[in-house]
Amino acid sequence: MIDIKLSPETLNLESCNVFVADPAAGAIVNFIGTVRNETKKQKVLRLEFEAYEKMALSEMKKIANQALEKFDIKKIALHHRTGVLDISEIPVIISVSSAHRKAAFLACEFIIDTLKQSVPIWKKEFLENGEYWVSATP
Amino acid sequence: MIDIKLSPETLNLESCNVFVADPAAGAIVNFIGTVRNETKKQKVLRLEFEAYEKMALSEMKKIANQALEKFDIKKIALHHRTGVLDISEIPVIISVSSAHRKAAFLACEFIIDTLKQSVPIWKKEFLENGEYWVSATP
């Protein structure tokens, strides 16, 4: 079972964990992305996330389904934020439940690694000397 | 910075994540243990956790300090419950923050793996046919 969300509103960890809770689960692993105050030794003021929403949701769903196939896990919640985020705000939450912990750790890492490769969401960094789309140029 | 707790009260994930939050962190990883309704194909009714409290706290602190030395992480919260727990209740929460996610995943797994090997806490399973101290006998 998967719960996918893309939203301009503050993400809610508790609702992710309530979704993945399962009496047959012995473990829940969460990955919570948080906006860092620094990148490559430069001060970050804030970030902005833009998404190709329809495709982002469909790619997020694909990744969650791949994770369910690859790992012995129960449920996944995968929520991503859009819009302007300040330092320490949360762009992404991944919650995975499993009977045994190893599978939940592996699935959670797989999901965030794959999301960063394929989901059409773009991050703009606002630094003191200007704005940059992350990874856009070599 | 580490926050260690051993308590008969319901554990609180939010307070763990508030503790580890850091403007220089880009990732928080949580491991949440949950009581499974089954073990080795037998129905579990509930669990009871007993701790040698003084030593458990000192071993938990050692593990957290080892994790801080081994991995490039910021902060750790490690909370363990004692007493009787029903299905889906939470015996343990580990929260780790880091600049880059890989270190938080590795530290979180290291902490739970090591806790299960060395911290003097004992789990009794209440099954339909009796009560058993987990792993006590071969």
Next chain:
Amino acid sequence: MEIELLAFGIAKDIFGNGIQKITVTYKCSIKDLKQELISKYPKFQDLASFAIAVNSEYQADDFVLSVKDEIAIIPPVSGG
């Protein structure tokens, strides 16, 4: 034929717009579209890479576009 391109991230900045019409040859492939884009908007060459999605799916260079498709330019993603 004239097609409509959705643009995101740095691609939107290059066009100055989130939707851009562009004229391409009939039976234009993704490879042809990429060449057309680079020739009309040389800044696309500065990107680390860019992909084309058709109807919300990544498609390879030999995929042939049709006027009815929803075509999007996907510069390097950076979610999470």
Next chain:
Amino acid sequence: MEIELLAFGIAKDIFGNGIQKITVTYKCSIKDLKQELISKYPKFQDLASFAIAVNSEYQADDFVLSVKDEIAIIPPVSGG
């Protein structure tokens, strides 16, 4: 000398008590204590293993006990 042992988990069940006094030789090592325990309480032999902690630290078999130490029997742990 008489020492006091803290017992947890299955060790507490074997003693029927969380604290158990036991008489051992002067300069008793952890190895000696384990042998004494197994001879007085044969059920200790059924355990997968058990360790001894002195003043909240695991100690090896050659560690010599003193009356003032806080000595605990640590059967296989199973937290988490």
